[in-house]
Amino acid sequence: MGKIGGFLKHAREESPERDPRERIGDHREFLRRLPLVELRSQGARCMECGVPFCHHGCPLGNLIPEWNDLVYRDRWSEAIVQLHRTNNFPELTGRLCPAPCEAACVLEIDEGNAVTIKQIEAAIVDRAWEEGWIAAQPPDTRTGRSVAVIGSGPAGLACAQQLNRRGHSVTVYERDEAGGGLVRFGVPDFKIEKWVVERRLEQLAAEGVEFRYGVDVGADVDADEVRSLHDAVVIATGARVPRDLRVPGRELDGVHFALEYLYQRNRFVAGALPPERPITATGKSVVVIGGGDTGADCIGQAHRERAASVTQIELLGEPPPRRADDVTPWPRWPMKLRTSYALKEGGDRDFAISTTELAGRDGRVESIHWLRNAGVPPFEPIAGTEEQHPAELVLLAMGFLGPEPAVLDQLEVERDERGNARARAFATSTDGVFAAGDARRGQSLVVWAIDEGRRCASAVDDWLLAGEASPLATAAGSG
Ligand SMILES: Cc1cc2nc3c(=O)[nH]c(=O)nc-3n(C[C@H](O)[C@H](O)[C@H](O)COP(=O)(O)OP(=O)(O)OC[C@H]3O[C@@H](n4cnc5c(N)ncnc54)[C@H](O)[C@@H]3O)c2cc1C
Ligand code: SF4
Structure with a gap:
């Protein structure tokens, strides 16, 4: 992979950052990317590790050495195909991920020397959008099954896209006025500009995913009603209960x-x-x-x-x-x-x-x-x-304690010891109800949310096609 000895010839080059004095004057992204020709040299630094560890570091198991090599060889259109095999939204992770892959890169044994994987990931997907290589991929046929996904953060969106591409009809219920979850309304534009999120939402809509914005499930509509309208429900509502500070004066304005x-x-x-x-x-x-x-x-x-x-x-x-x-x-x-x-x-x-x-x-x-x-x-x-x-x-900003209770209560979903939706293989204790992302694993990262959304979609797909009962419900039933 890469060019043999490339890491000896080329030093690691980080993503360039805009000057802090200039960037605080606006809300545009502060991270830039190296020119493509320099990124090819960075891709060339990926050496032929006998046993690469980077993709074990990546929660999505991204095929990192493969796409580094394709970038080095200037085969960008193939690189995006490889990247999309494991990651629905590389433009989110390429901007926001803390890059545990780089911490696990063999070159990182010499600290600070890892291949600049995250930057290459962002460059592959950005170029693919620019070149028009990313298009809607609606399914050829529909299964006649329908799934409600509650929440349009990265977990809900990844789950929705995977299920829809398998031919199920997917409706995403979202209480905010637009999709993206924390990536849209928590993370600022200077980390990710929102047209980046919008462009992906448009792709999902063009593939046939239906979005219902401004619907707070559990308040505007009962979660049971949503359940009755669909064959399966995925809870992807995030972990939104904030940890509070119990000191005198907490109630003050400001x-x-x-x-x-x-x-x-x-x-x-x-x-x-x-x-x-x-x-x-x-x-x-x-x-x-x-x-x-x-x-x-x-x-x-x-x-x-x-x-x-x-x-x-x-x-x-x-x-x-x-x-x-x-x-x-x-x-x-x-x-x-x-x-x-x-x-x-x-x-x-x-x-x-x-x-x-x-x-x-x-x-x-x-x-x-x-x-x-x-x-x-x-x-x-x-x-x-x-x-x-x-x-x-x-x-x-002291962290989050788990998902809000309304949807879980109305669907009678058991909690784990930390208050998150308890789910074995993403199936909750309520038959036909699944959970993914921060709502299941607790406050986490975008990369984990996408991973959970993808794996949850597989579990829902298996369940829908097999017509099996939830493993948790079965376990409860059998005592
Ligand atoms: C300020 C901030 C910055 C962060 N920065 C980073 C970062 O740089 N890198 C990184 O990897 N991670 C970061 N994270 C964490 C990351 O954003 C989350 O782990 C990720 O978004 C979780 O995805 P999710 O889909 O599970 O949930 P969320 O993104 O929380 O999405 C849940 C969605 O469900 C909707 N929803 C909730 N309840 C209902 C309901 N009852 N009815 C309808 N809709 C509902 C919400 O409106 C929301 O759209 C950050 C988190 C915060 C708070
Ligand atoms: S998603 Fe994160 S961990 Fe995985 S390759 Fe990209 S930057 Fe690395």
């Missing part, structure tokens, strides 16, 4: 869950009128509680709104600067210090911080109080480390 803010910002960028009570960062001291992707996206939005200052605090202690071989040896995903794109644009961060209070005046938050902690569970506070900082907008 303290919001991250997704409240991010939804508003994404809608604003899409041209919607501002809501009656907009959440704004302009001119404010912003504190983001939580150090993950959600927190980073809040920071990025706050920069673009010209916040006066942005501080990100994290409960956990600071990770080591490099892969700790005794904790996460290659080819595992390394626990190490990473600096988000958003912090490269400005702002401060601090680790091992336990918030103790939010304080304010006239009902509005003005400051945050915290103590330093030991950095590891149970996060013992360290006496004498009290601090107080200005905080006029506090955004809670």
Whole structure:
């Protein structure tokens, strides 16, 4: 695969980034791609590993060495065929995936040297769209079976596309006004511009998938009614219950869950009128509680709104600067210090911080109080480390606790110990009801959501064609 010895000749070249000072002036994507000719050299770095590990690192099992080789040989139209074999939406993963494949690349044994797989993935699919190589693939015949997919995030969309291509009639019920789930309304345009999502939705619609937007299943229509209209139902509603902060002052104005803010910002960028009570960062001291992707996206939005200052605090202690071989040896995903794109644009961060209070005046938050902690569970506070900082907008980005209950309750779906839909081989405890994505596995990643959607579609297809009962229901029935 690739060119023998290519990795000795060509150094790894990362995706170029727009200058942070320039990019915070707009909402366009901040990541660029190398020119195609240079990407071919990057593809050539993929060596003939006896046993490649990259595709084990990739949850989708993408055939990475194969398409790296095709890129090196300038056979891009074949590369997209290979890529689509395992991934319905490479334009999402090529932009958003943290690339566990690169952490597992054999060249990564020399840390920081992996093949730039994610960038090549994005370039293959972007070129394919530009060249018109991606078209609708409606099924030749219909099976006469119908499936409801509740939720149009990457899990629901991947599931819908796979099932529809197998000839089943698929209806996607979505409570938002447009499709894409968190990729559309959580993740900002500067990570993925929304025409990228829209283009894929148009492909699904052209293939025959029906979209019903603005339908909150469980509220606008009973989930049982949806179940009665279709042969099978897939719950792909995401993990949307946010973890809350239980400290004095939580009720003050100016303290919001991250997704409240991010939804508003994404809608604003899409041209919607501002809501009656907009959440704004302009001119404010912003504190983001939580150090993950959600927190980073809040920071990025706050920069673009010209916040006066942005501080990100994290409960956990600071990770080591490099892969700790005794904790996460290659080819595992390394626990190490990473600096988000958003912090490269400005702002401060601090680790091992336990918030103790939010304080304010006239009902509005003005400051945050915290103590330093030991950095590891149970996060013992360290006496004498009290601090107080200005905080006029506090955004809670501390993770998600599982799916919202309405749909699961109405369909009488059992939960697992973490509160997610319990599903064995994607079949829940209710016959004909399946679950995929964050609703099943808990808060996760786009790449896992696509993988779950694809595998769930196979399970639904098998069930529909065999007419079998749910394995969980069977197990329950047999005691
Ligand atoms: C701010 C943020 C940034 C992120 N950044 C990244 C990133 O950079 N890279 C990455 O890999 N992952 C990222 N993630 C995680 C990733 O977005 C999710 O793991 C992924 O979107 C999960 O897909 P899903 O389809 O399971 O659920 P979701 O994307 O949450 O989609 C669920 C859909 O179901 C709909 N829905 C829910 N309930 C109902 C109902 N009752 N009736 C009708 N519709 C309903 C919702 O409106 C939504 O459209 C991020 C997450 C957040 C919050
Ligand atoms: S989906 Fe993610 S892990 Fe898989 S090849 Fe693409 S970047 Fe790598």
